Amino acid sequence: MRVLGINAIFHDPSAAVIVDGRVLAAAEEERFSRRKHGKRPVPFSAWELPELSAAWCLAEAGLRPGDLDAVAYSFDPALCRDTSELDLGDPWDHLRVDYARRAPQFLATALPGLDPGQVRFVPHHVAHAASAGLSVPEDSAVLVLDGRGESASHLAGAYRGGKLETFRCQELPHSLGLLYEDLTRHLGFLHSSDEYKVMALASYGQPRFLGELRELVRADGQGGFTVGRIDWAALAPGRAADGEMTEAHADLASSVQTRLEEVLLDLARWTYEASGGLSTLTMAGGTALNCVANARIAAEGPFDRVWVQPAAGDAGTALGAALALGAEHVPFTTAALGRGWSDDELEAELRRAAVPYTRPESIAAEAAAVLAGNGIVAWYQGRSEYGPRALGHRSLLAHPGDRDTQTRMNDVKGREQFRPIAPMVRAERFHDLFDGVYPSPYMLFVHRVKPEWRDRIPAVVHVDGTARVQTVHTDGEPLVAAMLAEFERLTGLPVVVNTSLNTAGRPMVDTPREALELFGSAPVDLLAIGPFVVHRGGTR
Numbered sequence: 140m141r142v143l144g145i146n147a148i149f150h151d152p153s154a155a156v157i158v159d160g161r162v163l164a165a166a167e168e169e170r171f172s173r174r175k176h177g178k179r180p181v182p183f184s185a186w187e188l189p190e191l192s193a194a195w196c197l198a199e200a201g202l203r204p205g206d207l208d209a210v211a212y213s214f215d216p217a218l219c220r221d222t223s224e225l226d227l228g229d230p231w232d233h234l235r236v237d238y239a240r241r242a243p244q245f246l247a248t249a250l251p252g253l254d255p256g257q258v259r260f261v262p263h264h265v266a267h268a269a270s271a272g273l274s275v276p277e278d279s280a281v282l283v284l285d286g287r288g289e290s291a292s293h294l295a296g297a298y299r300g301g302k303l304e305t306f307r308c309q310e311l312p313h314s315l316g317l318l319y320e321d322l323t324r325h326l327g328f329l330h331s332s333d334e335y336k337v338m339a340l341a342s343y344g345q346p347r348f349l350g351e352l353r354e355l356v357r358a359d360g361q362g363g364f365t366v367g368r369i370d371w372a373a374l375a376p377g378r379a380a381d382g383e384m385t386e387a388h389a390d391l392a393s394s395v396q397t398r399l400e401e402v403l404l405d406l407a408r409w410t411y412e413a414s415g416g417l418s419t420l421t422m423a424g425g426t427a428l429n430c431v432a433n434a435r436i437a438a439e440g441p442f443d444r445v446w447v448q449p450a451a452g453d454a455g456t457a458l459g460a461a462l463a464l465g466a467e468h469v470p471f472t473t474a475a476l477g478r479g480w481s482d483d484e485l486e487a488e489l490r491r492a493a494v495p496y497t498r499p500e501s502i503a504a505e506a507a508a509v510l511a512g513n514g515i516v517a518w519y520q521g522r523s524e525y526g527p528r529a530l531g532h533r534s535l536l537a538h539p540g541d542r543d544t545q546t547r548m549n550d551v552k553g554r555e556q557f558r559p560i561a562p563m564v565r566a567e568r569f570h571d572l573f574d575g576v577y578p579s580p581y582m583l584f585v586h587r588v589k590p591e592w593r594d595r596i597p598a599v600v601h602v603d604g605t606a607r608v609q610t611v612h613t614d615g616e617p618l619v620a621a622m623l624a625e626f627e628r629l630t631g632l633p634v635v636v637n638t639s640l641n642t643a644g645r646p647m648v649d650t651p652r653e654a655l656e657l658f659g660s661a662p663v664d665l666l667a668i669g670p671f672v673v674h675r676g677g678t679r
Contacts, residue, residue, distance in 0.1 A: 140157075140160075141156075141158050141159075141200075141202060141207050141209075142156070142157045142209050142210070142461040142465060143155070143196065143207050143211070144156070144165075144211045144213065144456075144457035144460040144461030145188070145210060145212050145213065145460065146266075146453050146456040146460070147185070147212070147214075148185050148263070149180040149287075149331075150331050150452075151167055151176050151453040152167070152168040152169075152177040152178065152192070152454075153165065153166060153167045153189055153192055153525075154189045154195075154196045154457050155196060155457040155461050156200040156202065157465060158202075162458065162469060162471075162476060163196075163200040165196070165457065165458050165476040165477070166195060166196060166476065166478065166525060167646075168189035168190075170477060170646055170649040171191035171649070174646075175332070175645060176331070179331070180286075182232055182233075182238075183231065183234060185235040185238040186241075186245060188242075189457070190249045190250075193249070193250060204250040205252040205253065205254070208257070210257050211461045212239075212259065212460060213261050213263055213456035213459065213460040214239050214261075214262075214289065215262045215289060216260065216289070220290045225310075226311070226312040227287075227311060239260075242258060242260075243255035259464060261460040261463050263288030263289055263456060264283045264288045264291060264294040265294070266457075266463055267288075267423040267448075267455065267456055267459055268296060268303055269460070269463035270423050270450065270451075270459030271421035271427075271447070271448040271451075271459075272296075272297075272298035273301065273462040273463070273465075273466075273467070274446075274468075274469065275419060275471070276468050276470045279297065279298055279421045280296070280297045280410050280414040280419065280420045280421070281295070281297060282294075282420060282427075283295075283422070283423050283424040284315050284424045285314075285425040285426055285452075286317045286320055286425060287316070287317060290310060291310050291311060292311055292314035292315065292316055293308060293309035293315070293363070293364070293406075293424075294308050295409070295413065296410075297413075297415075298421075298468075301467045303463075306362055306414075307409075313363070313364060315399060315402065315403075316424070317366075318356065318395070320334065322337055325371040325375075325377050325391075326378050327377070327380045327381075334425070334429075336555065336558065337392050337395075338396060338429055339559055339601075340384070340388070340389055340392040341431070342602050342603040343389040343602055344386065344388075344393030344394075345390050346393045346398075347390050347393075347394065348374045348394035349394045349397055351374065352394055352398040353401075354367075355368075355369055356398050356402060358402050361409070362410065362413060364406065371391070374391050375388055375390065396429075399426075403426070404436060404440060407436050407440040408441055411440070411442060416441075418442060418444060419442060420436070421447070421448070422436075422446070422451065423447070423451045424452075425452045425453065427451040427583075428447075428451050428452060430583050430585050433447055433584050434576060434584040434586070437575075437584060438575070445576065447581070449524075449583065450474070450526035450527075451583070454527075458525075472615075474524045474525050474528070474530055475521055475523070475532055476525040477524065477649065478522060478523055478649060479522035480651055482669050485668055485669040485670075485671060488652060488655070489655075496671045496672060496673045498670050499670075499672055501621075501625075502520075502618070502670050502672065503622035503624075504622075506622050506665060506667045506672075507622050507623075507626040507628075508625075508629065509664055510537065510626055511630050513537075513541055514537075514538075514665060515535060515548070516536040516664065516665045516667055517534075517640055517648075517654060517663045517668075518533075519532075519651070519654045519669070520532055520618060520668075521618075523649050526581075529639035529647060530582065531611065531619040531637065533639065533640040533648050533649070535638050535639065535663070536636060536637055537560075538598070538632075538635075538636065539562055539597075539598045539632060539634045540595060540596060540630065541598060542598065544598035544636055550662075551642070551661050552638065552642050553643040553644075554643045559602075559606075560598060560637075561607040561636070561637055561638060562596065562606050562607075562608055562609070562634040562636060563611050563619065563636075565610075565611050565613070565620055565633055566610045566612045566613075568633040569610050571592075571633070572588065572592045572596070573588060573606065573608055574589065575587055578612065579608050580609060580615065582607050585605040585607050585608075586608045587605055588605065588606050596632060599636055611623060640654070640657065642657065642661065654668055658673060
């Protein structure tokens with residue numbers, strides 16, 4: 140069966156192709172259009188389709204639009220209700236619904252040769268659920284939370300034998316995702332984009348508003364929850380985008396983050412009981428990108444295993460919608476599902492750019508040597524990642540032992556100094572340095588840094604003593620593992636700083652030209668691009 144999955148309705152438009160139970164390609168439109176998140180999640184943009192990523196996915200799979208058995212669109216307008224009933228306060232939401240109804244015709248125009256009758260609407264939260272529950276080989280409980288779908292913001296259920304049983308959906312306007320979005324806006328950040336900044340800020344505060352929030356945000360004991368109207372200004376003053384960040388802002392972020400974790404734990408425990416005690420919980424939806432909450436669910440919840448879809452946000456619903464139509468388990472083995480270039484293509488781009496480059500005997504050893512000398516490395520290898528995390532394919536790397544590394548990296552990227560940077564570590568060394576979820580190949584949990592290591596790798600230790608770890612496994616990422624092993628040989632440290640290869644407000648680098656442009660405009664010491672290297676100031 141040949142299925143193209145499409146996410147278009149809110150934000151992070153994306154496409155994915157599955158052929159006969161194999162995921163051949165998945166990519167976000169932002170990597171092609173160079174617009175962060177692809178578009179803003181407003182009704183007026185709902186007609187925009189991931190035309191570039193869809194065309195690439197089809198080409199990567201060797202398919203034409205007419206070859207498809209189905210197109211799975213991750214939103215079902217038949218499930219929508221008038222916003223006056225949902226109390227969302229958006230008088231233009233009917234445009235979103237109208238555009239969704241017309242999606243088959245829009246897709247047929249964007250992909251000439253496609254029969255609009257091949258388009259199938261998949262409910263938004265079913266697509267999220269499938270992206271997680273059908274990506275693991277075993278039966279699992281599934282928990283989805285985000286801002287909103289058609290008329291709900293949450294789904295609790297279970298996958299057995301590839302079939303979804305839904306236990307509970309929480310209807311709008313009650314939404315933990317929208318709660319966090321409102322807080323993000325109040326704190327002067329861009330909602331539906333900068334929620335991760337709020338999560339980072341929370342560690343700097345104290346949850347002194349928790350009492351008020353416990354009254355307003357409650358699990359209902361039946362698998363759902365209620366979110367009352369919150370007077371944010373009564374708790375902490377609103378902040379302009381360029382305004383001063385105060386202790387009150389950090390305390391408010393801490394309070395909401397803590398209450399979110401508490402309610403998510405209640406929902407996870409209820410879902411466990413409703414599932415009959417399934418040992419695995421799978422999670423998706425934008426709220427599942429809250430790695431602090433994920434870690435708490437894994438540590439304090441009843442499940443033996445918690446697995447989070449790496450593309451947990453709306454981008455992942457392209458994959459999930461396609462999986463839902465197939466209704467079979469297709470284990471997720473790698474996030475490297477985007478574009479890649481051959482060595483010949485990379486060398487041609489280097490020659491076009493007229494930059495001096497070399498091909499060292501070992502790219503891993505060359506990069507490790509620069510890192511050991513406290514240099515910054517732009518690491519561009521293989522196919523790009525699907526989802527928001529850089530996982531050793533489009534990464535900026537640095538030395539974790541220098542206390543100034545966090546400041547340097549945030550300066551390179553042009554972002555706030557309270558933002559943490561993350562470590563990657565060889566899987567076999569994880570337990571020596573960290574406590575928490577293992578394995579963690581997709582950076583979706585936080586881990587406690589063991590006390591004896593905090594002064595040795597200070598750059599990756601957040602203010603609360605945690606780090607968002609990526610475990611690197613030799614069988615899946617041999618080149619990154621080799622670089623880490625060489626860096627440890629040179630420094631005695633089995634950890635390297637890993638953050639995304641981009642600058643603030645821009646999508647991750649995707650093409651070789653974009654990698655060269657970033658290298659040329661940012662204080663980076665080495666570009667490791669495929670088997671080639673470009674040193675700052677010329678060849679060594």
